[in-house]
Amino acid sequence: MYDLLWLVPTFPFLGFLILAIFGKKIGKKLSAVVGVGSIGLSALITILIGIQFLTNPPEGHAFVQTLWTWIAADDFKVNIAFHLDALSMVFAFVVTFVGFWIHLYSTEYMADDEGFSRFFAYMNLFVGAMLMLVMGDNLLLLYLGWEGVGLCSYLLIGFWYRDPANGYAARKAFIVTRVGDAAMAVGLFMLFYSFNSLNIQEILSVAPHVWSPGNKLAVASTLLLLGGAVGKSAQLPLQVWLPDAMAGPTPTSALIHAATMVTAGVYLIARMNGIYLLAPLSMTAVAIVGAATLLVAGFAGMAQTDIKRVLAYSTVSQIGYMFLALGVGAWSAGVFHFMIHAFFKALLFLAAGAIILAQHHEQNMFKMGGLAKALPVTFWTFLIGSASLAALPLITAGFYSKDAIIWYAWSGPNGSIYLWMAAVFGAMVTAFYTFRMVFVTFFGEQKMEISHYPTWRVHIPLIALAFFALFGGFIELPGTLGHLTLFSDFMKSALPVVEGGHHEVSLEIFSQVLTAVLALVSIFVAYYLYLKNMQIVTNFTSTKFGHGLQQFLLSGLGFDWLYERLFIRPYVWLSRTNKRDFIDFFYVFLPWLARQFHYLFKYTQTGKVRRYVVGIVFGVLVSITIVVIL
Amino acid sequence: MIAISLNTGLIIASIMFFTGLIGVMIRKNIMFMLISIEIMLNAAGLAFVFAGAQHGQADGQIMFLFILTTAAAEVAVGLALIIQFYQKFKTLNSDAANNMRG
Numbered sequence: 001m002y003d004l005l006w007l008v009p010t011f012p013f014l015g016f017l018i019l020a021i022f023g024k025k026i027g028k029k030l031s032a033v034v035g036v037g038s039i040g041l042s043a044l045i046t047i048l049i050g051i052q053f054l055t056n057p058p059e060g061h062a063f064v065q066t067l068w069t070w071i072a073a074d075d076f077k078v079n080i081a082f083h084l085d086a087l088s089m090v091f092a093f094v095v096t097f098v099g100f101w102i103h104l105y106s107t108e109y110m111a112d113d114e115g116f117s118r119f120f121a122y123m124n125l126f127v128g129a130m131l132m133l134v135m136g137d138n139l140l141l142l143y144l145g146w147e148g149v150g151l152c153s154y155l156l157i158g159f160w161y162r163d164p165a166n167g168y169a170a171r172k173a174f175i176v177t178r179v180g181d182a183a184m185a186v187g188l189f190m191l192f193y194s195f196n197s198l199n200i201q202e203i204l205s206v207a208p209h210v211w212s213p214g215n216k217l218a219v220a221s222t223l224l225l226l227g228g229a230v231g232k233s234a235q236l237p238l239q240v241w242l243p244d245a246m247a248g249p250t251p252t253s254a255l256i257h258a259a260t261m262v263t264a265g266v267y268l269i270a271r272m273n274g275i276y277l278l279a280p281l282s283m284t285a286v287a288i289v290g291a292a293t294l295l296v297a298g299f300a301g302m303a304q305t306d307i308k309r310v311l312a313y314s315t316v317s318q319i320g321y322m323f324l325a326l327g328v329g330a331w332s333a334g335v336f337h338f339m340i341h342a343f344f345k346a347l348l349f350l351a352a353g354a355i356i357l358a359q360h361h362e363q364n365m366f367k368m369g370g371l372a373k374a375l376p377v378t379f380w381t382f383l384i385g386s387a388s389l390a391a392l393p394l395i396t397a398g399f400y401s402k403d404a405i406i407w408y409a410w411s412g413p414n415g416s417i418y419l420w421m422a423a424v425f426g427a428m429v430t431a432f433y434t435f436r437m438v439f440v441t442f443f444g445e446q447k448m449e450i451s452h453y454p455t456w457r458v459h460i461p462l463i464a465l466a467f468f469a470l471f472g473g474f475i476e477l478p479g480t481l482g483h484l485t486l487f488s489d490f491m492k493s494a495l496p497v498v499e500g501g502h503h504e505v506s507l508e509i510f511s512q513v514l515t516a517v518l519a520l521v522s523i524f525v526a527y528y529l530y531l532k533n534m535q536i537v538t539n540f541t542s543t544k545f546g547h548g549l550q551q552f553l554l555s556g557l558g559f560d561w562l563y564e565r566l567f568i569r570p571y572v573w574l575s576r577t578n579k580r581d582f583i584d585f586f587y588v589f590l591p592w593l594a595r596q597f598h599y600l601f602k603y604t605q606t607g608k609v610r611r612y613v614v615g616i617v618f619g620v621l622v623s624i625t626i627v628v629i630l
Numbered sequence: 631m632i633a634i635s636l637n638t639g640l641i642i643a644s645i646m647f648f649t650g651l652i653g654v655m656i657r658k659n660i661m662f663m664l665i666s667i668e669i670m671l672n673a674a675g676l677a678f679v680f681a682g683a684q685h686g687q688a689d690g691q692i693m694f695l696f697i698l699t700t701a702a703a704e705v706a707v708g709l710a711l712i713i714q715f716y717q718k719f720k721t722l723n724s725d726a727a728n729n730m731r732g
Contacts, residue, residue: 606728610657
């Protein structure tokens with residue numbers, strides 16, 4: 001079964017090729033079959049390999065399949081090779097499995113779009129690139145996939161390219177992530193400089209012998225890799241592109257947010273855990289970036305009116321949790337939250353897409369309302385996703401994954417009480433804006449008639465993902481509640497286990513109860529403010545301070561405003577002042593000088609032979625004089 | 631035979647050379663310019679002959695024969711050009727041919 005590993009990324013690429021070349025000719029029906037089928041086959045093989053991996057793990061819990069040599073120049077050798085271990089297994093599973101449901105859903109969502117086959121071609125390429133990223137056995141192959149998802153995100157965000165605003169959002173996503181990619185490329189150069197190899201396993205095994213803990217090169221290269229991860233995963237300070245990425249079709253948002261793209265940063269840091277452990281400073285940086293991001297994005301999420309932007313900020317915030325977990329050294333907790341997050345975030349986006357489709361493509365949730373009765377399946381699945389996102393205690397998967405992170409933020413090897421406070425506060429904010437969204441969208445009176453009732457192609461993905469969003473968490477229970485460690489046992493072969501820190505049971509219970517109570521309280525506050533007594537909110541936002549605060553949060557805490565003044569305007573000013581190209585003046589001056597000499601000496605060309613003779617005689621005299629004198 | 635010293639001979643050759651040079655520079659008539667050039671050539675030949683006599687060798691006279699031949703060829707070409715010149719411009723003034731001035 002392991003020998004079929006190469007088929008997993010091959011099917012999506014094949015699907016992309018077929019759709020890109022023949023897409024227009026084969027029509028929508030066949031396009032859908034190819035687009036969904038390729039991912040379906042890929043998911044099927046991944047699951048079969050996964051089952052074998054669980055029952056009959058390969059030697060050393062890792063399987064490497066080398067296909068061919070990509071680049072060989074002297075001692076620089078890069079293979080096209082796939083590395084399968086517990087970490088890439090989990091990622092490949094989520095990418096293909098969640099990706100499959102999103103593709104199935106897209107066949108209905110995009111049914112009336114003229115770019116139907118183009119859409120599926122991009123989506124297949126996206127999944128293929130992401131699989132390349134998570135399964136690549138060396139950093140160059142990883143980087144290829146990394147840039148591949150960047151390209152696909154650009155193509156998909158700007159999918160409806162006739163509207164210039166979409167093209168602008170696409171370019172923003174591409175350019176902002178490019179900032180991080182440049183940092184990452186430099187980080188890769190440093191790694192190659194230190195280890196003379198780009199093979200991930202080789203680097204991880206050699207690193208402790210080459211670098212002592214806290215080595216400057218280790219810190220620099222891990223910080224640069226963090227730069228790449230921050231760009232791709234939309235963390236502070238490069239988070240500005242993700243909310244604008246909502247310009248793309250909704251299934252794209254689901255794919256970007258849940259299965260691919262934004263989780264690439266989490267994967268990169270988890271994958272390079274060995275060198276991060278050698279650079280404690282970088283670990284702290286990862287944790288602080290995560291904690292700051294989860295708070296900033298949480299605050300911004302509280303004031304959004306566009307249902308997709310609420311979800312976008314919640315993604316940024318949840319990935320902040322994953323970074324926090326990685327930063328404090330709770331590797332498997334971060335990956336666990338990634339998996340659960342993929343389920344419920346894909347679910348939320350798909351359900352939001354169904355709502356948008358049912359409401360004449362309206363995205364402002366304050367213009368919706370009362371949809372619970374009209375769209376029961378969408379409502380219940382959306383509620384499950386929201387409960388999971390808000391970490392409703394005991395019954396949802398999100399509770400178990402997020403709770404582990406919150407506890408490790410305090411008790412983990414790098415944890416501190418400040419990180420814990422940020423995480424708890426973030427959980428409270430998350431519960432508030434999530435249920436604000438639920439109450440505003442589904443309760444109250446219905447403001448618009450339903451324009452489209454979803455069919456089975458929407459309902460089945462929703463129900464399947466809702467199942468995992470609800471029960472996926474039961475494979476990993478905290479020590480105080482059953483102590484089940486199926487997931488972390490599985491990850492043990494690929495990621496270091498949590499060591500050090502402290503484990504007071506009473507504190508853990510305190511943390512859990514506090515989180516649970518705060519989540520319930522903020523759900524009640526959301527209920528009270530947005531359903532029971534909306535007057536309070538409207539009164540508050542009509543005051544000057546309230547209005548200012550609302551606008552500030554709505555703009556994502558003014559980061560766009562800040563970057564506009566800090567980077568864009570100086571750059572535009574610089575390019576405008578340098579319109580004439582100052583440096584070019586020097587090179588324009590040289591031909592100018594030559595031309596002036598030309599004009600000057602032109603006067604000596606009179607066409608009179610006698611003058612030329614005089615010139616020659618004069619020249620000879622001067623030459624002779626010089627020779628005689630010297 | 632009266633022996634003339636090398637010094638005197640070279641001075642005579644120089645006077646001839648500069649006469650020819652000044653002739654080329656100041657005469658407008660292209661015919662006279664050609665004649666002046668011939669004078670310069672013969673000045674050079676004279677200098678060769680004197681130098682050969684000084685060293686008692688025949689080389690100088692051989693060199694003069696070469697110059698004579700070259701001059702004959704040159705005059706043939708030069709006169710042909712002058713005829714063409716005259717046919718085109720109906721004058722022998724060399725300044726008339728300044729069509730290609732910058």
